[in-house]
Structures are given as C-alpha cells and as structure tokens.
Amino acid sequence: MNALATILEVRGLSxxxxxxxxxxxxxxxxxxxxxxxxxxxxxxxxxxxxxxxxRAIIGLPPPGAEIAGxxxxxxxELTQLTPSERRRIGGREIGFIFQEPMTSLHPTLSIGAQMTxxxxxxxxxxRTAALERARELLDRVGIPRGRDILAGHxxxxxxxxxxxxVIAMAIACGPSLxxxxxxxxALDVTIQAQVLDLLARMREELGLAMLYITxxxxxxxxxxxxxxxxxxxxxxxDGQPEQCLTRPRHPxxxxxxxxxxxxxxxxxxxSPIPGQVPPVGAWPAGCRFAPRCAIADEICATRPxxxxxxxxxxxxxxxxx
Amino acid sequence: xxxxxxxxxxxILPTIFVPLILVFLMLRLAPGDPAAQILGDQATPDQVxxxxxxxxxxxPLVVQFVFxxxxxxxxxxxxxxxxxxxxxxxxxxxxxxTIQVALLALFIALVVGACAGVAAxxxxxxxxxxxxxxxxxLGLSLPEFWFALLLIFLFxxxxxxxxVAGYVAPSEGLVASFMTxxxxxxxxxxxxxxxxxxxxxxxxxxxxxxxxxxxxxxxxLPERRVVLRYALRVAAAPFVTVAGxxxxxxxxxxxxxxxxxxxxxxxxxxxxxVGRRDYPVVEGAVLAIAIMLAILNLxxxxxxxxxxxxxxxx
Amino acid sequence: xxxxxxxxxxxxxxxxxxxxRRAGLARRLAAKPTAALAILVLAGLIAAILAxxxxxxxxxxxxxxxxxxxxxxxxxxxxxxxxxxxxxxxxLYGGRTSLIVGFFVTAIxxxxxxxxxxxxxxxxRIDAVLMxxxxxxMAFPGIVLATAAAGxxxxxxxxxxxxxxxxxxxxxxxVVRGQTLIVRELPMIEAARAVGLRETHILTRYILPAVLxxxxxxASFVFSAAVLGEAALSFIGLGVGxxxxxWGGALAEARDxxxxxxxxxxxxxxxxxxxxxxxxxxxxxxxxxxxxxLAGRRA
Numbered sequence: 001m002n003a004l005a006t007i008l009e010v011r012g013l014s015x016x017x018x019x020x021x022x023x024x025x026x027x028x029x030x031x032x033x034x035x036x037x038x039x040x041x042x043x044x045x046x047x048x049x050x051x052x053x054x055r056a057i058i059g060l061p062p063p064g065a066e067i068a069g070x071x072x073x074x075x076x077e078l079t080q081l082t083p084s085e086r087r088r089i090g091g092r093e094i095g096f097i098f099q100e101p102m103t104s105l106h107p108t109l110s111i112g113a114q115m116t117x118x119x120x121x122x123x124x125x126x127r128t129a130a131l132e133r134a135r136e137l138l139d140r141v142g143i144p145r146g147r148d149i150l151a152g153h154x155x156x157x158x159x160x161x162x163x164x165x166v167i168a169m170a171i172a173c174g175p176s177l178x179x180x181x182x183x184x185x186a187l188d189v190t191i192q193a194q195v196l197d198l199l200a201r202m203r204e205e206l207g208l209a210m211l212y213i214t215x216x217x218x219x220x221x222x223x224x225x226x227x228x229x230x231x232x233x234x235x236x237x238d239g240q241p242e243q244c245l246t247r248p249r250h251p252x253x254x255x256x257x258x259x260x261x262x263x264x265x266x267x268x269x270x271s272p273i274p275g276q277v278p279p280v281g282a283w284p285a286g287c288r289f290a291p292r293c294a295i296a297d298e299i300c301a302t303r304p305x306x307x308x309x310x311x312x313x314x315x316x317x318x319x320x321x
Numbered sequence: 322x323x324x325x326x327x328x329x330x331x332x333i334l335p336t337i338f339v340p341l342i343l344v345f346l347m348l349r350l351a352p353g354d355p356a357a358q359i360l361g362d363q364a365t366p367d368q369v370x371x372x373x374x375x376x377x378x379x380x381p382l383v384v385q386f387v388f389x390x391x392x393x394x395x396x397x398x399x400x401x402x403x404x405x406x407x408x409x410x411x412x413x414x415x416x417x418x419t420i421q422v423a424l425l426a427l428f429i430a431l432v433v434g435a436c437a438g439v440a441a442x443x444x445x446x447x448x449x450x451x452x453x454x455x456x457x458x459l460g461l462s463l464p465e466f467w468f469a470l471l472l473i474f475l476f477x478x479x480x481x482x483x484x485v486a487g488y489v490a491p492s493e494g495l496v497a498s499f500m501t502x503x504x505x506x507x508x509x510x511x512x513x514x515x516x517x518x519x520x521x522x523x524x525x526x527x528x529x530x531x532x533x534x535x536x537x538x539x540x541x542l543p544e545r546r547v548v549l550r551y552a553l554r555v556a557a558a559p560f561v562t563v564a565g566x567x568x569x570x571x572x573x574x575x576x577x578x579x580x581x582x583x584x585x586x587x588x589x590x591x592x593x594x595v596g597r598r599d600y601p602v603v604e605g606a607v608l609a610i611a612i613m614l615a616i617l618n619l620x621x622x623x624x625x626x627x628x629x630x631x632x633x634x635x
Numbered sequence: 636x637x638x639x640x641x642x643x644x645x646x647x648x649x650x651x652x653x654x655x656r657r658a659g660l661a662r663r664l665a666a667k668p669t670a671a672l673a674i675l676v677l678a679g680l681i682a683a684i685l686a687x688x689x690x691x692x693x694x695x696x697x698x699x700x701x702x703x704x705x706x707x708x709x710x711x712x713x714x715x716x717x718x719x720x721x722x723x724x725x726x727l728y729g730g731r732t733s734l735i736v737g738f739f740v741t742a743i744x745x746x747x748x749x750x751x752x753x754x755x756x757x758x759x760r761i762d763a764v765l766m767x768x769x770x771x772x773m774a775f776p777g778i779v780l781a782t783a784a785a786g787x788x789x790x791x792x793x794x795x796x797x798x799x800x801x802x803x804x805x806x807x808x809x810v811v812r813g814q815t816l817i818v819r820e821l822p823m824i825e826a827a828r829a830v831g832l833r834e835t836h837i838l839t840r841y842i843l844p845a846v847l848x849x850x851x852x853x854a855s856f857v858f859s860a861a862v863l864g865e866a867a868l869s870f871i872g873l874g875v876g877x878x879x880x881x882w883g884g885a886l887a888e889a890r891d892x893x894x895x896x897x898x899x900x901x902x903x904x905x906x907x908x909x910x911x912x913x914x915x916x917x918x919x920x921x922x923x924x925x926x927x928x929l930a931g932r933r934a
Contacts, residue, residue, distance in 0.1 A: 058539055060535065060538050060539060084543070087538075087541055087543065087544070088541050089541065090538065090539050090540060090541035091539065091540035091541030091542070092541050094539075096536070096539035096540075098532055098535060098536055098539075099532075100532050103531060103532040103533060104532040104533055104535070104536045105533055105536065106533040106536075106537070106551055106554075106555075107533070107555065107629070107631065108554055108555060108558075108628065108629050108630060108631070109550075109551065109554065114536075114537075117537070117540065117542060117546075117550070118540040118541065118542065121540075121541070121542055121543075121546075122541060153630045153631070155630075155631050166536070169536075169540065332770070335767040335768065335770050335771035336770060336771045336774035336775065337771075338771065339767070339768050339770075339771025339772055339775070340771060340772070340775040340779075340780055343772075343780065343801075344780070344783050347783065347784050347787045347788075348787055351787040351788045352788070353789075355787075458912070458915065458916065458919070459912065461915060462859075462908055462911040462912035462915050463908055464863055464866055464867065464904075464907060464908070464911070466866075466867060466870050466883075466886065467886060467900075467904035467907060467908065470886065470889065470890060470893060470900050470904070471900070471904075473893060474893050474894075474897065474900060478893055478894045565774070566773075566774075569773075569774055569775060569776050570776065571776075572776040572779060573776035573777050573778035573779060573867075574778070574867075575776075576776075576778050576779060576782055576867070576871060577778070577867050577870050577871050580870075580871050581890060588779070591779065591782055591783070592782060592871050592872070592873070594786075595782060595783065595785070595786025595787075595873065596786070596872075598786075603783055603786065606779075607779065607780075607783060610775070610776065610779055611775060614774055614775065614776075615774075618774065
C-alpha cells in the first residue's frame with residue numbers, strides 16, 4: 001500500500017472515561033491504518049475498547065471522555081478540528097453502521113426522512129433530489145421498490161432490510177471510510193451472510209476503507225484484509241485474519257481461537273480462557289493478559305512493547321515468511 | 322385506525338361512569354336523608370316524604386339506578402332546586418369558563434414544562450439541570466391555592482396589574498377577559514409545569530441514549546437538529562399522554578382557584594351547589610367534568626396516533 | 636430437581652429490593668443530603684406540632700379583637716389574624732389536623748390498595764374489573780370527587796379522611812398491582828407453586844414482601860397528597876369544619892385580609908409547603924434508594 005492511498009491513520013490513540021469520578025483509561029496506545037479499499041477487523045470481547053476506538057474516530061465519545069493521540073483522515077488531523085467541523089466529518093467522510101438494526105433507525109420518522117436528512121445537509125440536495133438519490137441507494141443495497149420503503153417506517157421492515165437501509169445511509173454521502181460496529185451480530189445467520197456480502201460488494205464498488213468491529217474473528221476471516229485483536233484496551237495482535245486463526249501469536253488470540261466451537265472438531269470440549277477480563281481501572285501494570293496467561297513469567301510483569309505484529313514477551317509461533 | 326378509535330372509546334366509558342356512579346351512590350348511601358337536608362328544619366314530615374317521592378328516593382336502589390342511568394344517557398339531569406331550570410341548560414356557560422382557564426393553564430404548563438425539561442436534560446448534571454430539578458420539586462409541593470394567594474398579593478394587591486377577582490367574558494373584550502383569567506391560569510399551571518418538567522427531562526434522557534440518536538449524530542447532523550427533529554418527536558409522545566392526566570389535576574386545582582378568583586366555572590358551581598344541597602347540579606357538574614376529560618383524552622389518543630405510526634397500524 | 640425456595644433474588648430485577656438490601660436503607664437515606672434534610676425537617680415539624688402546648692400558651696381559637704392583625708413580634712411570634720387569634724398557635728394546632736388526616740388516609744388508602752392490588756395482580760378476573768374502576772377514578776379530578784363526597788356527608792375530620800382515602804386508593808392500587816404482576820412471574824413463585832404452597836401463603840409470604848418497597852415509596856406520596864388534599868378541602872370550606880384548626884382553613888380566612896398583613900398568608904402556607912416538600916423529597920429519596928435503576932432519572 002502506498003502512503004497516498006491511506007485513508008485513516010490512527011497513532012497513539014488513547015481514550016479515558018470518567019468512571020466513579022475518576023478519569024480511567026479504556027483504550028491505550030492504539031495504532032491502526034486503513035488504506036483505500038482495505039477492510040480491517042477490530043476483534044475482541046465486549047469491553048475491550050473496540051467500540052470506544054470507533055466512537056473516538058467518528059468523534060462521538062461518551063460525555064466527559066478525554067481523547068489523546070492523532071487521528072488523520074485523508075491527510076486531515078481530526079483532533080485539531082473545532083467541535084462543529086469535527087461533527088460534520090460524520091456522515092460526510094465517515095459512514096457508521098450500528099449493531100442494532102432494530103433500534104438504530106428512528107421509530108417515528110419515515111425511512112425517507114431519515115435517509116434524506118444527511119444528503120440534504122451535507123450535499124445541499126433539494127428534497128426531491130435527495131429522495132431520488134435515496135431510492136437509488138436502496139436499489140444499490142438490494143432493496144427494490146424503494147419508493148414504498150421510503151414512505152414507510154422502520155417497524156415495517158425485517159431486521160435484514162433495516163440493516164440494508166442503515167448501510168445505504170452510511171454510504172449515502174460518498175464517505176471514504178465506513179465503520180461497521182458488529183453489523184451482523186443481531187441478525188439471523190443466513191441474513192448475516194447476505195449483509196456481509198453486501199458490505200464486501202459496497203467496499204469493492206465504492207473503494208471504501210472499512211473498519212469492521214466484531215467479537216467473532218472467524219466471521220470476518222474471508223472478509224477482512226487485516227485483523228487487530230484487542231484485549232483490555234490494548235492492541236495485542238495485528239495480522240492477517242487467516243494467520244491469526246491458524247497460527248495465532250499472542251496467547252490471548254490463541255485462547256480466543258481455541259474457544260471457537262468447531263463443526264466436526266476432534267475435541268468435544270471447548271477450551272475457555274481461565275479467569276475473567278480485568279475490569280477497566282484494574283488493569284495489571286505489566287502485560288494485561290498475564291494473570292490469565294498459561295505461559296506468563298517474571299518478564300510479563302513489565303509492559304510488553306508492540307513488536308512485529310504482537311504485544312507479547314513470549315509470542316507463540318513466528319509469522320509466516 | 323378505526324378499531325383503535327373504537328377501543329379508545331370503550332376504554333373511556335369507565336372514566337365517565339365510575340365517578341358518576343360513585344356520586345350517585347354517595348348521595349343515596351350517605352347518612353341522613355337528602356330530602357330532609359334540602360328542605361331544612363322547618364319542613365313537615367309530609368313535605369319531606371313528598372320530596373323523597375319526587376326525587377325517587379323511596380324506590381329501591383336498583384330502580385333508582387335505572388332511572389338515573391336513563392336520565393344521564395338522555396342528558397335529562399333534572400332541574401336545579403336553586404336555579405329552577407334544567408341542569409343541562411345551566412352547565413355550558415360554567416363549563417366554558419373552566420375550559421378557558423384550564424386550557425390556558427395547560428398551555429402554560431406544556432410550554433414551560435417542555436422548555437425546562439429539555440433544557441435540564443441537555444444540560445444534564447450541570448448547575449442548570451440541578452437548579453431546574455430543584456425548582457420542579459419545589460413547584461410540585463406548592464398548593465395552587467396558596468400560590469394563588471401569593472400571586473394576588475403581589476400582582477393584584479401590591480402592583481395592581483391584574484384584577485383581584487372577578488370574570489369578564491371574551492365577548493365583552495378579549496384583553497379584559499384575558500386579564501381576569503391570567504392569574505388563575507398561572508396559579509393552576511405552576512404545579513403541572515413542574516410535573517411536566519420532570520416528565521420531559523426523564524423522557525428526553527431516555528430518548529437521547531437511544532441508538533437512533535447515535536445514528537443521527539453519526540450522520541453528522543448538527544446537535545440542534547438531532548434534538549429538535551429526532552429526539553423531541555419521540556420524547557413528546559409520553560409527554561402528550563401526561564397532558565390528559567394533567568388536565569385532570571388541573572380541574573382538581575380549579576375548584577379552589579375558581580373560588581379564590583370568583584370565576585363562575587364548574588368548580589365554583591360545584592362548591593355552591595354542594596353548599597345549597599342542589600344535588601342535580603352536583604351530579605351535572607361532575608358529569609360535565611367527566612365528559613370534558615373524556616373528550617380531551619380521546620383527542621390526546623388521536624394526537625398520539627399521529628405522532629407514533631406504530632400505534633396507528635397495530 | 637429439588638425445589639429450591641430462593642431467598643436470594645438479587646439476580647432478578649432491580650425494582651425489587653430484597654430484605655438484605657432493605658437493611659441498609661436507613662444508612663443509604665441518611666447518606667443523601669436531601670433525604671437527611673427532609674427527615675430532619677419532618678421530625679422537627681412533628682415534634683413541634685406534638686409539643687404545641689409547650690411552645691405556646693395561646694389557643695388557636697381564642698378571639699381577641701383588641702389585638703387583631705398584629706405583625707410578628709414578641710408575644711406573637713407569627714402575629715395575629717383578623718380576629719386576633721395567635722398565628723403560631725394556628726400553625727401548630729393546624730399541623731395537628733394535617734398529621735391526623737395524613738396518617739389515617741395513608742393507613743386506610745394503603746391497606747385497601749395493598750389488599751386489592753395483590754388480588755388484582757394475582758387474579759386476572761378481578762383485575763379486569765378493578766382496573767376499569769381504577770382508570771375511571773384516576774382520570775377524574777380527585778378534589779372534585781372529594782368535594783362532592785364532603786358535600787353529601789357534611790364537613791368533619793372523618794369526612795375528609797374518607798373522601799381523600801377514596802380518591803387516593805386508585806394510584807396506590809395501581810402501583811401495588813403493577814409490582815405484583817412483575818413479582819408473580821419470578822421463578823421463586825413458580826418454585827413455591829411447584830412445592831404445593833397455598834395461594835394465600837404465596838400471596839402473603841412471597842409476593843407481599845417483594846412489593847413492600849414500592850408500597851413504602853407510595854405511602855410517602857399518599858401522605859403528602861392527603862395533607863395537600865385536606866388543606867384544599869378545608870380551604871374551600873368543605874374540610875374539617877370550623878371547630879378544628881387547619882392550615883387550609885386559616886388560608887381561606889386570610890384571603891380576605893391579604894392586604895392587611897403578609898403573615899396570615901405566609902406562615903400557614905409555608906408550614907404546608909414545608910410539610911409537602913419534605914414528604915415529596917422523602918418519597919423521591921426512598922425511590923432512588925430502593926430502586927437504583929431510577930436514581931437520577933426522575934430526580
């Protein structure tokens with residue numbers, strides 16, 4: 001990838017939230033870059049900071065959050081913008097797809113009104129032009145008879161249809177980056193595949209950079225070019241999804257993979273990672289995974305550096321040549 | 322939609338008949354003979370018996386109830402002992418005054434409550450929020466009639482902006498009429514404003530944490546637009562339903578307020594009728610209030626259906 | 636499977652306060668400044684009202700035309716009214732009426748509401764009928780109904796208590812019923828049924844304790860509404876009658892002398908507002924303490 005094609009470049013991002021009156025870090029030292037047409041998966045359990053990373057990028061952190069580091073979108077440093085400039089990046093430059101298609105659409109505004117709001121605001125389209133564009137977008141995401149849908153409301157649509165509408169809204173103003181926060185988690189398995197296909201097609205057709213947030217590494221293995229595994233606010237591994245699945249290098253990634261139920265697997269038993277994710281604010285000073293790690297030793301009491309795609313003193317296998 | 326209206330109509334029946342039946346039973350089951358009370362101490366037993374017969378009080382309760390129900394359904398409420406004319410002819414002019422004051426009070430409450438509630442929710446946990454919440458708690462604890470006395474003391478006695486009491490009909494001058502109902506409406510609207518502020522605040526806080534608000538924000542829309550177009554639309558729905566309950570509270574307060582300001586409304590009529598033992602008028606006033614509330618609640622249900630398409634279709 | 640009769644319901648829902656949580660209630664209430672203040676003010680008011688004969692030698696009924704409409708001063712801490720009656724005595728003895736009415740209305744309305752609410756929440760058929768009646772009562776202005784009732788029966792403390800109880804049963808009943816409906820679906824009730832406990836036993840031993848915290852919250856609001864209702868009824872002349880001193884009655888008389896002295900309006904009213912405000916704050920704090928899910932929401 002050449003530097004010109006880099007859409008998003010995040011360097012040293014950290015997010016702290018006021019918890020119990022104290023500013024507590026929830027994401028630390030996060031680096032990631034996404035090129036045009038590239039899809040990157042952000043993988044981890046709930047509470048690992050992956051959604052918070054996404055919210056920091058789009059500029060909608062929870063109230064009171066403190067954000068440090070640099071977020072560069074197409075050469076523009078987002079953290080230097082005024083709040084209202086920052087706000088306008090959303091929708092225009094970054095499309096966002098939320099997890100819950102059942103609740104991420106407004107219950108009482110018509111689909112058409114919701115879809116055209118962004119178009120009219122960002123692109124200055126007239127009502128009719130925006131509606132026509134919305135109909136085209138629906139057509140594009142595989143919803144025929146768009147005109148009927150536009151006049152209707154969210155509760156009249158199935159979950160899959162709603163997610164298609166949300167995807168159409170995310171790509172409406174021609175963003176260069178789309179962030180999808182577990183967009184298929186709430187859907188049936190067959191619908192999941194359709195939505196993933198649609199996202200892949202949109203990425204290809206529109207040359208989108210895509211950040212795909214998920215807790216399920218396997219689902220995105222075919223879909224993403226790169227996977228970043230997060231644990232307790234840290235990026236612990238960064239590599240190709242296939243390599244993470246078959247030759248994980250961080251013990252946590254290895255544990256995640258071992259916990260995936262496998263069809264026709266030789267072992268009937270899943271091997272869960274012992275212990276629990278330490279709560280935010282109670283992270284160990286050294287390697288945050290050390291208390292649960294089978295191979296941790298003294299050195300793990302100091303914080304490992306991120307090197308060669310992994311943040312671990314004792315990486316498991318070496319990467320494929 | 323028609324089924325929805327039908328169901329609503331059915332649900333509204335008890336709100337008319339439960340209070341009416343209670344009033345019917347109270348008169349008949351209360352200790353003492355209403356006829357004797359009406360006629361006073363000088364009445365002979367014969368006169369009392371005659372009046373008992375006229376009022377139908379010598380009939381079994383069930384028979385009385387059937388006759389009474391027939392009267393209510395055909396709006397034959399009997400004649401007032403005091404006014405010497407059918408109750409149904411007396412009610413409209415009194416109802417008009419009450420409606421006038423209650424609507425102005427409701428309007429004040431809605432505007433103040435909506436603005437204060439939204440402001441508090443958007444400025445959550447700031448001094449503005451805490452101040453508004455504290456004011457709302459205080460407002461909820463202020464009895465209307467006491468607040469009315471303070472208003473009279475300040476605005477009618479000390480500064481002489483508004484008349485102390487009395488009523489001018491709109492037909493005799495809109496401004497003069499407004500001046501006579503302004504203080505009563507403010508006094509009445511205060512507690513409801515406080516109630517609605519709390520309602521609106523919690524409703525807004527709920528809505529602002531909904532995913533579709535995050536969607537609208539992620540669309541890059543300005544916060545003003547997110548609040549006004551996306552949040553308020555949903556937050557207003559429970560707010561609208563509360564208006565029905567609020568109207569009922571308003572009429573509760575209206576009894577004392579109409580007395581203080583000498584407004585010829587239903588509340589004043591009720592108190593006077595109770596004092597004169599003019600029982601047909603008491604029943605009439607209760608019926609008029611029940612019907613007014615029923616109509617208002619029905620209107621609110623329809624408004625609700627317009628605000629929320631899910632209601633229309635289910 | 637051995638039938639487990641769970642004592643621990645902490646995992647079920649936040650709206651239900653288990654006995655263990657209730658134990659720390661007093662401490663949690665005291666920790667909140669508004670709650671502590673409300674309790675302090677209420678305690679002070681009640682103490683002053685009970686100790687009225689010690690605090691003033693004046694009688695609230697003694698007319699003294701020579702000393703009418705005196706402004707607050709030594710001897711008459713709160714001044715005198717248009718008949719020369721001591722305002723401090725009126726405020727203190729009027730509070731007695733408020734407390735008596737508040738206490739009996741709360742006791743009657745809550746008992747009826749608990750009994751009917753449990754039945755209504757537990758038996759569908761009773762529920763259908765009862766809820767229509769409650770709807771009808773709730774939609775109708777309480778003071779209007781109480782006015783009619785007081786008018787028929789004649790002014791007295793008993794009348795006021797009965798009329799206000801009648802009006803205040805409905806909202807409390809609905810709360811108890813709503814909570815019963817939630818608790819009824821809990822696994823512990825199913826378990827109790829499975830081991831063959833009688834319905835009355837389930838109702839009194841399992842459901843009643845679980846619905847106690849909303850009842851407690853509701854009781855403080857009923858008390859406050861009763862104090863307000865008594866004052867309103869007395870204000871319009873259909874309250875406790877002339878023999879009994881009452882804040883509402885004092886305010887009604889003050890209406891015509893409002894230009895002669897602020898004290899005859901301010902003191903009884905302030906006592907009324909202080910009482911209602913403290914009760915409301917207490918109810919709010921109870922709700923926040925017993926129902927953490929709502930804390931800060933309704934504020």
